[in-house]
Amino acid sequence: MGIPVLILGKSGSGKSTSMRNCGKEFGLINVLGKPLPFRQAAENKMGMVITDNIPAIQNLLATAPLNSFIIDDAGYLLTNAFMRGHSNTGAGNNIFGFYNSMADSFWGLIRFVVEHMPPHKIVYFIMHEDKSDSGDIKPKTIGKVLDEKVCVEGMFTIVLRSECVAGSYVFHTRTSGFDVTKTPMGMFEEADIENDLKMVDNTIRKYYEIGENTNA
Numbered sequence: 001m002g003i004p005v006l007i008l009g010k011s012g013s014g015k016s017t018s019m020r021n022c023g024k025e026f027g028l029i030n031v032l033g034k035p036l037p038f039r040q041a042a043e044n045k046m047g048m049v050i051t052d053n054i055p056a057i058q059n060l061l062a063t064a065p066l067n068s069f070i071i072d073d074a075g076y077l078l079t080n081a082f083m084r085g086h087s088n089t090g091a092g093n094n095i096f097g098f099y100n101s102m103a104d105s106f107w108g109l110i111r112f113v114v115e116h117m118p119p120h121k122i123v124y125f126i127m128h129e130d131k132s133d134s135g136d137i138k139p140k141t142i143g144k145v146l147d148e149k150v151c152v153e154g155m156f157t158i159v160l161r162s163e164c165v166a167g168s169y170v171f172h173t174r175t176s177g178f179d180v181t182k183t184p185m186g187m188f189e190e191a192d193i194e195n196d197l198k199m200v201d202n203t204i205r206k207y208y209e210i211g212e213n214t215n216a
Contacts, residue, residue: 002117009162014169103145136177
């Protein structure tokens with residue numbers, strides 16, 4: 001049973017920058033192919049694949065000899081599929097089938113981590129945030145299936161929210177009462193931590209006693 005972790009936040013809130021200390025023991029799946037907002041030393045550079053193809057991502061997660069993976073801009077797995085297909089779908093049952101297919105694929109990717117990856121593997125899903133009709137901050141998705149039938153954040157035990165507070169970039173580890181942030185009891189002592197994904201990875205591994213992250 002692998003561990004999916006959700007990281008959400010606004011654009012510019014430090015989500016991608018949180019990868020700055022991650023090295024070659026991490027695999028980066030760059031959905032949009034954007035340049036990283038920091039420099040990496042060549043000798044400790046993350047391996048990166050640019051793709052928004054969910055079956056290809058699942059194959060990579062299953063076969064790459066790494067323990068930690070990052071899917072940056074994971075929400076664009078939905079957005080890209082929508083932008084490619086919505087204008088050719090038409091109305092009626094076709095449009096419902098289109099939305100259902102998108103939702104099934106994204107749901108299936110998260111379930112793949114849980115059901116088919118070993119317990120020492122962690123996959124970080126980085127997504128933009130949105131507001132629900134009730135005003136709660138949640139991951140940004142497309143269509144009603146994922147929000148109303150699935151509740152994406154409910155598929156994760158660990159949800160961190162990235163934000164810039166008084167000039168400092170942090171991860172929130174506890175809910176404000178108006179967002180879906182959550183972490184297991186005792187995993188993080190502080191409500192706000194530095195937005196350092198390498199430190200988060202080490203903390204999760206220590207908490208669940210799943211060993212250090214290496215590229216072996």
